[in-house]
Amino acid sequence: MRKIALLTSGGDAPGMNACIRAVVLTALHYNIEVYGYQHGYHGLIGQEYRRLRAKDVLNIIQRGGTILRSARCHEFKTEEGAQTAAKNLNALGIEALLVIGGDGSFRGAQHLSNYWDGQIIGLPGTIDNDIAGTDATIGYYTAIETAMDSIDKVRDTADAFERIFLVEVMGRHAGFIGLNAAVASAADQVLLPELFKDSENTVTDILAHIEGVKARRGDSSYIIVVTENLWPGGVTGLAEELNSRSGIECRPVILGHVQRGGSPVAQDRLLATRLGAHAVEIARSGATGIMVGEHHHQVVTVPFAQTWAERKALDPYLITIMESLFDLLQRP
Numbered sequence: 001m002r003k004i005a006l007l008t009s010g011g012d013a014p015g016m017n018a019c020i021r022a023v024v025l026t027a028l029h030y031n032i033e034v035y036g037y038q039h040g041y042h043g044l045i046g047q048e049y050r051r052l053r054a055k056d057v058l059n060i061i062q063r064g065g066t067i068l069r070s071a072r073c074h075e076f077k078t079e080e081g082a083q084t085a086a087k088n089l090n091a092l093g094i095e096a097l098l099v100i101g102g103d104g105s106f107r108g109a110q111h112l113s114n115y116w117d118g119q120i121i122g123l124p125g126t127i128d129n130d131i132a133g134t135d136a137t138i139g140y141y142t143a144i145e146t147a148m149d150s151i152d153k154v155r156d157t158a159d160a161f162e163r164i165f166l167v168e169v170m171g172r173h174a175g176f177i178g179l180n181a182a183v184a185s186a187a188d189q190v191l192l193p194e195l196f197k198d199s200e201n202t203v204t205d206i207l208a209h210i211e212g213v214k215a216r217r218g219d220s221s222y223i224i225v226v227t228e229n230l231w232p233g234g235v236t237g238l239a240e241e242l243n244s245r246s247g248i249e250c251r252p253v254i255l256g257h258v259q260r261g262g263s264p265v266a267q268d269r270l271l272a273t274r275l276g277a278h279a280v281e282i283a284r285s286g287a288t289g290i291m292v293g294e295h296h297h298q299v300v301t302v303p304f305a306q307t308w309a310e311r312k313a314l315d316p317y318l319i320t321i322m323e324s325l326f327d328l329l330q331r332p
């Protein structure tokens, strides 16, 4: 194998740079040239690339974002878009393309495989952890840390004023960040898409829980973690609803894109390094159409289609613990 290419696509995540570094250094170890495409699939269509050498990945393991930049590209979804990308890869003599991104990027990789004969390998990079076949995705651990830190800070001010806060965390349509950040920050309540039933009962249950907790603890702060895209109108809408039903004043806080940034925590750097190195190893063995992931601390490979075929489940044991803790909060 002589030449590979690499790109980052879709939502960026802390640890993408650590992954780029591992890919480049492992490939150089085998005397393979690495070409980095800028701006995801957009750069693939525009033939926007540069050769990546060891000096290009110096001091990037600790940096958030991605030195290759990321983008979303509608044109790539079309037949013509993918054909142009295939033509460009062939013109450069690329034998394998490594894609760091989320499930959308993997669908894109699958789409490209209909028009390009080279090998395509995916690396899971997203804070949401919503990719089946890998226990964690690159960026997920850092996002939990950031959300937890932020909730701790909200708790300080909430405590000072004995207020109720609703904190919206990211996750797209999955509750991984919400569940873990809520447990790690000892939130008083959490709303996750996986456990959500209906709005009416949810409001009633929350109000009863607040009453129960108040009766037990007296006036104190109360924090509800809510996954984005769950409540119509977001946490602002939910705060208004709780307020209109009970007169209780609630403050909404949307954490937003801070969760996508920052220096990756050690777990993300290590995951990114292991997966990046392994992706080059399996590219050399001729593999294609697969994602490299980690399961039970072992590196695994998973066909692209399996990464989005099923919804990855939250840890049921952590849910049980969380629910019994919430219950304890309100018991006399």
Ligand code: ADP
Binding pocket: 009, 010, 011, 041, 071, 072, 073, 074, 076, 077, 101, 102, 103, 104, 105, 106, 107, 108, 109, 111, 126
């Ligand atoms: P993520 O990888 O974070 O899930 P997106 O869903 O935005 O991010 O996908 C990133 C890019 O992958 C899109 O902008 C598009 O170029 C490509 N893509 C996504 N879904 C498809 C699809 N079904 N077919 C072809 N390309 C796709």
